[in-house]
Amino acid sequence: MMKRDEIIRVPQAELDAQRQFAREFSALPGRPRTYYIVTYGCQMNAHDSEKLAGMLEDMGLTPAAQKEEADFVLHNTCCIRDNAERKALGNVTWLKEIKKERPDMLIGVCGCMVQEPGMAEKLLRQYPFVDVAFGTGNIHQLPELLFRAADTRRRVVAVPEEQSTLIEGLPIRRESPFQSYVTIMYGCNNFCSYCIVPYVRGRERSREADDILREVEGLQKQGVKEIMLLGQNVNSYGNDMPGGLSFPKLLRRVTETGIPRVRFMTSHPKDLSDELIEEMAANPALCRHLHLPVQSGSNSILNAMNRRYTRESYLEKVEKIRKAAPDVGLTTDIIVAFPGETDRDFEDTMDLVKTVGYDSAFTFIYSPRVGTRAAEMPGRVDPALATERIERLIALQEEMTQMRFAEMIGRTEQVLVTGQSKRSEKQLTGKTSRNISVNFEGSAQMVGQIVPVRIAAASKTTLKGETEKGA
Numbered sequence: 001m002m003k004r005d006e007i008i009r010v011p012q013a014e015l016d017a018q019r020q021f022a023r024e025f026s027a028l029p030g031r032p033r034t035y036y037i038v039t040y041g042c043q044m045n046a047h048d049s050e051k052l053a054g055m056l057e058d059m060g061l062t063p064a065a066q067k068e069e070a071d072f073v074l075h076n077t078c079c080i081r082d083n084a085e086r087k088a089l090g091n092v093t094w095l096k097e098i099k100k101e102r103p104d105m106l107i108g109v110c111g112c113m114v115q116e117p118g119m120a121e122k123l124l125r126q127y128p129f130v131d132v133a134f135g136t137g138n139i140h141q142l143p144e145l146l147f148r149a150a151d152t153r154r155r156v157v158a159v160p161e162e163q164s165t166l167i168e169g170l171p172i173r174r175e176s177p178f179q180s181y182v183t184i185m186y187g188c189n190n191f192c193s194y195c196i197v198p199y200v201r202g203r204e205r206s207r208e209a210d211d212i213l214r215e216v217e218g219l220q221k222q223g224v225k226e227i228m229l230l231g232q233n234v235n236s237y238g239n240d241m242p243g244g245l246s247f248p249k250l251l252r253r254v255t256e257t258g259i260p261r262v263r264f265m266t267s268h269p270k271d272l273s274d275e276l277i278e279e280m281a282a283n284p285a286l287c288r289h290l291h292l293p294v295q296s297g298s299n300s301i302l303n304a305m306n307r308r309y310t311r312e313s314y315l316e317k318v319e320k321i322r323k324a325a326p327d328v329g330l331t332t333d334i335i336v337a338f339p340g341e342t343d344r345d346f347e348d349t350m351d352l353v354k355t356v357g358y359d360s361a362f363t364f365i366y367s368p369r370v371g372t373r374a375a376e377m378p379g380r381v382d383p384a385l386a387t388e389r390i391e392r393l394i395a396l397q398e399e400m401t402q403m404r405f406a407e408m409i410g411r412t413e414q415v416l417v418t419g420q421s422k423r424s425e426k427q428l429t430g431k432t433s434r435n436i437s438v439n440f441e442g443s444a445q446m447v448g449q450i451v452p453v454r455i456a457a458a459s460k461t462t463l464k465g466e467t468e469k470g471a
């Protein structure tokens with residue numbers, strides 16, 4: 001755990017200096033006018049992109065409809081698995097051809113991948129058409145970095161070694177007027193043996209509760225209906241602030257602002273407390289959804305993953321949640337083919353999935369990440385076997401999802417309407433409190449509202465519903 005005095009809150013003077021760069025940038029002759037951000041990875045990255053967009057708009061740039069047309073294309077990358085990284089680098093390389101026709105175009109790369117050891121050097125060496133690169137630890141410096149790149153037409157790379165900053169007060173251009181992300185903590189201390197996140201996002205740093213509450217109050221006043229509190233491990237919120245609010249108490253305070261719906265992601269099972277379960281049971285503004293990544297159903301694999309819980313203690317917690325709040329839907333993340341995973345270990349995972357009955361699961365084939373402990377472990381699973389396992393797991397989860405969906409038919413759910421379907425204007429789509437997508441017919445005025453919808457049928461991934469008469 002990082003000591004509070006080791007955490008550096010980016011001083012106002014630094015943010016003011018960045019604002020000055022933003023002003024100077026907007027006065028540069030021939031400067032980029034439009035931007036396009038390509039975002040990879042998780043919600044944390046999606047929210048970082050909202051901050052990057054906020055800063056770019058402060059600099060006088062406006063969004064481009066297509067990346068090929070943009071003067072500045074920024075890739076906010078992910079490195080959780082090899083395929084995420086290859087996709088980002090592939091897309092960056094693809095832009096090289098566009099840049100040949102439009103030599104004034106500036107190309108930027110930022111986010112987790114850039115924060116990996118050795119990546120900045122690789123970008124410099126192998127990607128000479130990249131103009132700006134920076135890590136997750138210095139996104140607040142975007143105005144300065146882009147100013148320098150546009151002013152000098154030379155490449156600018158800045159990646160902080162230590163990630164110890166807390167950044168408050170960045171402008172945010174939010175994607176939705178009624179659903180908002182609010183970060184409550186940065187970084188991760190868990191060092192699960194397969195995971196690169198602690199290396200690229202640094203140690204846990206919690207935001208001050210007052211800063212969080214002020215942000216939520218502002219969103220509530222703007223009419224936001226749902227917020228998602230973000231952190232790599234929200235259950236350890238405040239561990240670096242002895243005497244401060246615990247995560248369940250923070251949840252209580254956040255819902256007291258009057259925000260109708262509050263979600264959070266992600267919960268580590270080892271830190272899921274009774275206090276949190278009680279709060280979920282007692283507080284109706286907390287969405288009826290808990291994402292609780294299990295990763296594996298085998299104790300020996302959980303141990304090798306350094307997850308610090310057992311299959312039994314995980315199932316015990318699931319049991320407690322089901323008892324205290326039976327309407328809460330559970331979802332999970334699972335990795336198959338971790339080094340050393342035997343048929344027996346995999347069957348344990350299948351069995352656990354059957355026992356819990358998740359609403360849905362994100363399933364991944366293990367991908368070795370340089371610098372993590374698992375990358376050095378023996379017992380790599382044959383890729384063909386890994387594929388066979390994940391296919392079996394997906395098929396089983398589909399059955400479980402069907403079962404869960406079938407239970408919902410005939411019920412009336414409160415649905416936050418998120419938009420119109422691409423196919424027809426009359427078709428709306430939204431989310432239940434349990435985080436399940438529902439499609440139904442309705443009018444455009446419903447978008448952004450929470451409306452009652454009767455669930456009539458289920459497809460593989462969504463529910464079909466109808467609005468109640470007069471709704």
Ligand code: 5AD
Pocket residue numbers: 080081194195196293295333334335364365366367368369
């Ligand atoms: N290989 C495969 N999946 C991974 N995840 C994290 N690291 C890896 C890896 N090296 C998965 C975990 C985590 C989710 C966000 O990504 O399941 O919960």
Ligand code: SF4
Pocket residue numbers: 188189190191192195196197198232233268
């Ligand atoms: Fe990665 Fe584990 Fe931290 Fe999640 S809890 S970000 S899986 S190290």
